[in-house]
């Protein structure tokens with residue numbers, strides 16, 4: 292763990308820029324730094340005035356022995372315009388009322404073999420105008436290497452700030468949102484937290500009090516035409532960072548339906564929060580230590596997706612269906628049906644079906660649910676600490692260790708189905724067990740009727 296300092300000087304904030312300085316000890320084994328904002332060379336100037344280092348081939352290299360550098364970060368936009376898909380940069384913006392910067396704006400240190408270097412970085416703010424109040428996701432002004440890479444820092448004028456309320460759910464969640472945006476008109480706090488509360492209590496009831504005790508929720512809103520306002524590729528949805536969730540999507544019904552399959556912006560917000568809280572308390576997809584269970588760098592993509600993103604979705608989406616007053620049987624009928632259709636159309640596996648097959652098999656032959664296994668893994672990860680799973684054997688070895696007489700080869704086979712037509716045999720069995728009738732129709736299998744009390748959770 293290497294100690295370093297990062298200073299953000301706001302002296303020129305009102306002129307549209309902040310000065311960022313980084314310093315580590317001379318003997319710190321930092322070979323180079325990465326700061327995504329430096330990759331944006333065409334279009335509005337994002338960074339300038341680099342001293343102490345030079346930028347070439349995506350990397351910032353120090354000049355001489357000193358491990359210090361400084362540069363200006365500009366705010367070329369006046370509203371939230373999402374993030375760049377190519378370079379993992381949250382587009383910084385500033386207006387009279389607020390400013391925002393996030394992932395890709397700060398430099399992160401790398402070792403000579405090209406892996407992020409573990410650091411403990413003191414973050415200091417200088418000369419912040421009195422009228423601004425800051426919310427960030429650093430831990431008591433300290434950031435590790437992950438927090439330098441993924442974070443949010445939001446400043447707002449006190450006079451216009453929506454007073455953050457502590458919502459009485461465990462853990463504590465604080466919401467901040469922009470002064471003049473949709474949030475207030477939708478009375479977000481009441482709706483979001485009343486409806487997601489049941490999900491939160493479900494997780495706490497099942498998993499015990501989570502490790503993550505405070506999650507800061509930042510709600511920004513992109514304009515409908517955000518893509519046209521950036522000269523670089525842009526997407527605007529939301530994501531979680533260590534200690535926080537940030538939402539940036541536009542209030543665009545068509546986009547919500549097309550990309551997320553939800554009927555409205557509010558549904559998207561609720562789904563997003565439930566999904567991300569699921570990640571915080573259980574398993575991670577691409578990201579790392581903010582979740583209990585996460586993949587190592589060498590984990591194969593499909594294994595990572597299956598045990599991270601898909602498992603989280605498999606257990607959070609059904610809870611959300613309750614929030615939307617959708618009966619669970621209808622939910623599973625339409626979900627499996629839709630996933631199967633999609634798999635057959637794209638020729639690619641749909642991880643949910645693999646999980647559904649394993650879940651049904653465990654319940655049918657051993658009276659144990661996939662959720663019980665998942666919960667066991669999470670408890671184990673909490674108790675013993677966890678360094679990441681490297682492949683599917685993380686799950687299968689745990690099942691083996693329970694000595695339930697489970698046919699592990701069979702489980703592996705189901706998890707590893709990658710050819711959609713191979714779903715038919717085991718899916719027919721699983722659906723029969725679940726008392727779901729499968730009928731054939733011209734556009735693929737559909738369930739003609741469903742009269743089951745079976746729920747994967």
Ligand SMILES: [Zn+2]
Pocket residue numbers: 566570576600603
């Ligand atoms: Zn996710």
